Amino acid sequence: MKFTLSKQVKDAINSNKPVLALESTIISSGMPFPQNIEFQNKAEKICLDLGVVPATIAIIKGKIHVGLGEKDLLFIATDKSVKKISKREIGICLEKKQSGATTVSSTSHIAFNAGIKVFSTGGIGGVHRGYDKSLDMSQDIISLSETPIVVVCSGVKSFLDVDKTAEALETFGITTVGYKTDCFPLFYTSSSDIKLQHCYKNAKKVVGLFKLNKEARLNSSILVLNPVPKKHEIPSQEMESIISSAIIEMESVGISGKETTPYLLKTIAQKTKNKSLKTNIKLALNNISLGAKIAQKI
Numbered sequence: 001m002k003f004t005l006s007k008q009v010k011d012a013i014n015s016n017k018p019v020l021a022l023e024s025t026i027i028s029s030g031m032p033f034p035q036n037i038e039f040q041n042k043a044e045k046i047c048l049d050l051g052v053v054p055a056t057i058a059i060i061k062g063k064i065h066v067g068l069g070e071k072d073l074l075f076i077a078t079d080k081s082v083k084k085i086s087k088r089e090i091g092i093c094l095e096k097k098q099s100g101a102t103t104v105s106s107t108s109h110i111a112f113n114a115g116i117k118v119f120s121t122g123g124i125g126g127v128h129r130g131y132d133k134s135l136d137m138s139q140d141i142i143s144l145s146e147t148p149i150v151v152v153c154s155g156v157k158s159f160l161d162v163d164k165t166a167e168a169l170e171t172f173g174i175t176t177v178g179y180k181t182d183c184f185p186l187f188y189t190s191s192s193d194i195k196l197q198h199c200y201k202n203a204k205k206v207v208g209l210f211k212l213n214k215e216a217r218l219n220s221s222i223l224v225l226n227p228v229p230k231k232h233e234i235p236s237q238e239m240e241s242i243i244s245s246a247i248i249e250m251e252s253v254g255i256s257g258k259e260t261t262p263y264l265l266k267t268i269a270q271k272t273k274n275k276s277l278k279t280n281i282k283l284a285l286n287n288i289s290l291g292a293k294i295a296q297k298i
């Protein structure tokens, strides 16, 4: 795989310094401008303050970039030609010399191939509500099942079918652990009644688990579920009616497939007067901080 590495990332990889992968879909379609740039700047500062180099992954005009400069970042954050690129579309994006924001599935694939072992995001994709009719399950799940890295997130967005996603994670053999929690977090909400079997209490323990999984020749990711900090959460009762009405609206305008997640994130932010966006930013930054601490020790 050919990469365009930023100088910082190149130096860090060559000298074995800690690196944390970050995705770009969260910037291009997960958050509006200018909050997306503000978020990214904070994310990078959190990493650098911990001595970790942030490696944001995106495809720019047919080239895979690992580590974005200011100009690239502004382009990804604002340009309408930037597409949402999942793992199966990496080659297509390169062949057409297009620009793409990478999702969890494509970011983790590229990060792993660049030698990066840890990746932080907000929430991964999963099994959508109405799966029995649509068969819509994110490629993120398949990608996690075949990419041996640590992925830190706050669960799956609660507009998905979280119970079915928890089952799918097991079916696809993804090592799933709670970080200081024994239940599956609900993205905007810190807890749920879905029980987790394994709770890890510090970054060092997660690193130990990663090494043992590797020794045991497991090729799947370790998914670390790090709940949104309580002071920033939105109670699930409050979210549920908003999510239901956003889904009804989405169906009435005929949105489906890969447009679903960006549409719902945007509509839910509007309906909550940006409260959901603020929560999304806080939880993602919290995941970046934990990811950076794991990257320091791995």
Ligand code: PSU
Pocket: 023, 025, 026, 027, 029, 030, 031, 102, 103, 104, 105, 121, 122, 123, 124, 125, 126, 137, 138, 139, 140, 257, 258, 259, 260, 261, 265, 280
């Ligand atoms: N989590 C967020 N914001 C996002 C996403 C996740 O807080 O924008 C993106 C991720 O890139 C994830 C993608 O991989 O949504 C999942 O999309 P889909 O459901 O179409 O697979």
Ligand code: MN
Pocket: 136, 137, 138, 139, 257, 258
């Ligand atoms: Mn999908």
